[in-house]
Amino acid sequence: MDDQTRMLAGLAGLGGLSQGDVGDPDSVRKQLGQPQQDIGDILQQIMAITDESLDEAQARKHALNCHRMKPALFSVLCEIKEKTVLSIRGIQDEDPPDPQIMRLDNMLLAEGVSGPEKGGGSAAAAAAAAAAGGSPGADGGIEHSDYRAKLAQIRQIYHSELEKYEQACSEFTNHVMNLLREQSRTRPISPKEIERMVAIIHRKFSSIQMQLKQSTCEAVMILRSRFLDARRKRRNFNKQATEVLNEYFYSHLSNPYPSEEAKEELAKKCAITVSQVSNWFGNKRIRYKKNIGKFQEEANLYAVKTAVDAASVSAQASQANSPATPNSVRLGGLCIGGRMTFNLRLSRARTGVVAMRQDSSY
């Protein structure tokens, strides 16, 4: 409270008069009486007055208002004012919109931090996802929602801070206006001056706001770069996912190229993206091919596994069902121990042209 009073007094002082002129009738008297009063003394008194309690200050104000010399003081102040106003005038009347703050505003709007509710946020997230895209494999749904959640968090903090600032600003403005109105009984203050004071306060607060906006922008930038980097970060798939993928791979060893639909299915089963499935098969094929021996054990394992699974399935389903799974167990089983290669491959199946290509054998 004391600090605030001091600040108010300080700001009020910007109007052209120091606080000592108003607050302390003694000092005023001394000044009028002895113009040569030591400046150090006056400063001392000014400092002292800011340390007084509100009640004390109130009492002094009252004393000042009732002082018999008040009209004289007032006219002196008016005179001083005449002079000072001349030097103040035209210093900072115009107030063009700060280009810096405009830039920050635009960015926050584009990122969906400011602006309308949810819609903006997801739009920005979509934009970020689009920016992240371009390279093969960027439909990362998980990071996407993660990003959105973080953005929403930033957004919330930003808005609550902004609200706080605005509230503080209007409170402070009211305070100052009341103070000035009250002071206008003692010293000459024109409405125009009050206006200017309000403008000054708003400028101060908007510079604080700019800091908020700036740090929010930074936070969004950091979040964004993390989000983009996250694509590069590698995290092993969980065991179950690897199992599903391996199962498919080894049971389709003769042609381990899942169709788009199959990839989607696998992606869903493994809770990963289609492009991750594609990556996995790409890696698996090349690594299997490079070192079949190393994968032999794994191949056997999965062949047995699928065989067992298939057996139990077919046991459950009565014989009526014809073997509707063409790729299957049998192929997987055949692979065991053999010099299994997937040297024949269907290419461009999508176009319907079933072109066969001879791959090198390994």
Place this chain on the structure above:
DNA sequence: CGGCATGATTTGAA
């Protein structure tokens, strides 16, 4: 910490 495993990215061919 070193070295292998593994998911992602890049490059170039078809």
Place this chain on the structure above:
DNA sequence: TTCAAATCATGCCG
């Protein structure tokens, strides 16, 4: 566009 192949970068284990 898809794929093979090479490469990168991180995860993980001894």
